[in-house]
Amino acid sequence: MKLRYSLCLLLPWAIAQGEPRPTQNDFGGVGLLQTPTARMAEAGEVSINANRVDPYSRYSFSLQPFDWLEGSFRYTSISNRRYGPDELSGNQSYKDKAVDAKLRLLRESHWLPELAIGGRDVGGTGLFSSEYLVGNKRFGDLDLSLGMAWGYIGNRGDFANPLGWIDDRFDHRPTPNSDVNSAGSFDTSAYFRGSPALFGGLLWQTPWERLALKLEYDGNDYRHEPQHNNQDQRSPINLGFVFKAGDAVDLHAGWERGNTAMFGITLHTNFATRAAPxxxxxxxxxxxxxxxxxxxxxxxxxxxxxxxxxSNAGYKVERIARKDAELIVYGEQTRYLYPPKALGRAARILDNSVDEQIDWFTLVDKRYDMPVTETSLPRQTFREVVRNDRPLDDLRRGTEQNWPLPHQEQVLFEQTPEPFSYGFGLGYKQNVGGPDGFLLYQFTADASAEYRFTPDTWWSGGLSANLLNNFDKFKYDAPSNLPRVRTYLREYWTSSDVTLPTFQLNSAKRLDRDLYGMVYGGYLEAMFAGVGGELLYRPLGERWALGGDLNYVRQRDFDQGFGLRDYRVLSGHVTGYLKTDVEDILAAVSVGRYLARDWGTTLDLSREFGNGVRFGGWVTLTSASKQQYGEGSFDKGIYVSIPFDELMTTSTMRRANLAWAPLTRDGGARLARNYSLYNLTDGRNTDMFDSNFYKITE
Known part of the structure; x- marks a missing residue:
């Protein structure tokens, strides 16, 4: 104790010791150095990790959609192994893709440890595949972990597999399958097989908040590395530290295998709890x-x-009307992501404009002339809440949300909004982990425009001009046993410096109280042009919806101009949406025909936090066999959708949509439409309204 207090006196910037915080391991995911722990980051945490420990460079993306589930997605560059023949990839190092997952089984209590089960490389080539069970117990500023692992983490094989008592097939672990067509599949036949080993260690949060030290007992035997890439290991003890260089930056360093240095960096943030600018x-x-x-x-x-x-509330007004003591504004919201914020600002403007004859302010939100929601606000209660004379809950109880229905009303004002709008921005494309280079990229200058012939019929289009890229390295055409609907990626990205990604005509209508419809035609995405339509039934106040789309499309020329290729296909899906009571997970299940003429199902699971940030992932299984699909076996990936409102000092409804898929293949490919009725009717998301109702006073 004397030493601790002396250190605090010597370091005036130090603070009292706290509980060790979760930090990332070498592979991505919360852990020590080479091994995972049972700890989890807080829900909403995202981290990007990079580190080097010879001969491996690892780049990973870790996601915490729930406080009980962690997912990591990783590329490993093996510097002393080549990707392939020199004529294909030159001297580029071998790249391995992998997916990891960890599930909490038990929360720590006074007597019991935190307990988790997980798998490393559960959906990749299997080079570093491993399964484990691990527990953690915290004692003040020390966090101890102990686990048992099969596969890579437990390569040392300390003892016979206890699962062999159930079935002797667990005694032997099959060699990872390096066949290209099997890469990316979930080979459950190897899980928890072979002789396991113990691993563990401790994390010490030092008196200096910025510094944490790690001591680890590694269960791997580096004499049996994948690809016969055996390494000398002088000690199973690994030492390291994590330095918190900033709120969003961790620096890692360590001494592993008793003879090899490790250096790394983690960039992280929590999109569920961080304060927006x-x-x-x-x-x-x-x-x-x-x-x-x-x-x-x-x-x-x-x-x-x-x-x-x-200008102040973001509503492009179509008309303003009166019904008895109610003032009704019809318009389209164009600025504020959070409907209560726009509603509160509009109420202030109306309150400043009209006498006491009006008791209610009603906003009818439209998208392309489709009425989505009708929200009515009691004027006097709103005043009292803004002036802190009444609690916010009184206003929420008094605020009504209804189906937008025709009113017997007196029109006070009507106008036709400006039909033409346009915008400019920067675009970015990338291809990661291919044989032509680890990262192929392109930066573009993008222009978009829209012209409304009528409120519900509009043209939209865009131009994209190359600014900077390294696509001169992009020479590899992936093999395909299906019609090439996505694997012509190289041709579409390299044929022209100026492209026309979209150029289409659209019309949308509300057909009934809860039924919406849309038709469209033109150049619908970078690779396909055609015509199509969509229907969506989405009851107000319900957590489910049902929709369907049907599209007849033809493949576009590689230069993304107005030319077309010969390939044609009729594609479409029926999709059911359900927001469950389990952590508010939105499940979307689509059944139908894909662009490569394969039939199948896509399951998309996502979680939306109160601020609009969404984490999600999808899996698609179709009638295409593993041999037809090729490497990866089936389509899968994850995505993050982040409102720019969370990143900028000005309010906006725009989003950054980031998707990650291990491979681009032809099986399970869907038309990448610009508009979907589910997104256009997002104003019916009452959870978003309720969780951000406090913004009505901003």
Whole structure:
């Protein structure tokens, strides 16, 4: 104790010791150095990791969609092994792709440890495949872990497999299958087989908050590395530290195998708990009036009010009407991601504009003239809540959300919004882990435009111009045993410096109270043009929806101009959506025909946090056999959808959609449509409204 207090006096920036925080291991995922622990990051955590321990360089992406589930996706570069023949990939090192998962079984209590089960390389080539059971117990500033592993982590094989008592097939672990057609499949026949080994260690949170030390007992025997890449191991004890260089940056270093240095970096953040930047670039919300104006609704300059509603509350107003003591605004929200924030700002503007004859403010939200929701706000309660005279819950109970239905109303103002809009931005494409180079990239200057012929019929299109790329290395055409609907990626990315990704005509309508429809035609995505339609039934206030789409499309020329190739296909799906009571997981199940004429099912599971950030993943199984599909065996991947509102100092409804798939193949490929009715009717997401209702006063 004396030493601890002396250290705190010597380091004035030090703080009292706290519990060790979860940090990433060499492979990605919470752990020590080479081994995992039972600990998990908080739900919403995302980390990007890179480290080097000869001969391996590892690059991983770890995701924590729930506090009980961790997923990691990794590329490993093996510097002393070649990717393939010199004529194919030159001197590029071998690249291994892998998927890891860890599931919490038990939370730590006073007497019991934290307990987790997991698998490394459960969906890759299997070079580093391993399964494990691990427990952790915390004692103040020390966090101890002990586990048992099969496969790579337990290569030392300390003892006979206890599962061999059940079935002697568990006594032997098959050699990882390096066949290309098997890579990426989930080979459950190897799980928990072979002789396991113990592993474990401790993490010490030092008195200096920025520094944590790690001591690890490694269960691997490096004399049996994959690809006969055996390494000298002088000691099973690994030592390392993690230095917190900033709130979002961890630096790692260590001494592993008794003879090899390790260095790494982790960039991380929590999109569920992080505070979004202050919206200093937004207009200031109007102050409430001390006394309502004396203007009757018929005397108000509604054209001026409409301008304020657009500039301050983000509503492009179509019309403003009165029904008895209710003022109704019809319009489309274009700025604020969170509906309560837009509603509150609009209510302030209306409160500043009309006399006390009006008791209710109603906003009817539309998308391309499709009424989505109708939200009514009691004027007096809103005033009292903004002035802190009543609790927010009173306003939430008094706020009504209904189906947008025709009203017997007096129209006070009507206008046709400006039909033409456009925007500019930067684009980025990449191909990771191919034989032509680990990272092939392209930066583009993108322009988009839209013209509305009527409120519900519009043209949209875009241009993309190359700025910077290394696609001159992109020479490899992946093999395919199916129609090439996606594996012409190289041709589409390298044939022209200026492309026309989309150029299409669209029309959408609400057909009934909860039924929406849309038709479209033109150049629908970079690789396909055609015509199609979609229907969606989405009841207001329900957590389910049912939709279907049907598309007749033809493959585009590689330069993404107006030319077309010969390949044609009729593709479409029926999709059911259900937001479950399990962690608010949204399950979307699609059944239908894919672009390569294969039939099958896609399961998409995602979680949306209160701030709109979504983590998700998909798996597609079709009638294409493993041999037809090729490497990867079936389509799968993960995605993160992050509202730019979480990243910028100005409010916006735009999103950054980042998807990661181990491979681009032809099986299970769907049309990448620009518009979907489920997204266009997202205003019916009442969970998003409720979780952000507090923003109504901002």
């Amino acid at each position: 202050a919206k200093v670039s937004d207009p200031v919300a109007e102050a409430l009036p001390t006394k309502a104006p004396d203007l009757h609704p018929e005397q108000v300059d509604w054209a001026h009010v409409s301008q304020r509603l657009e």
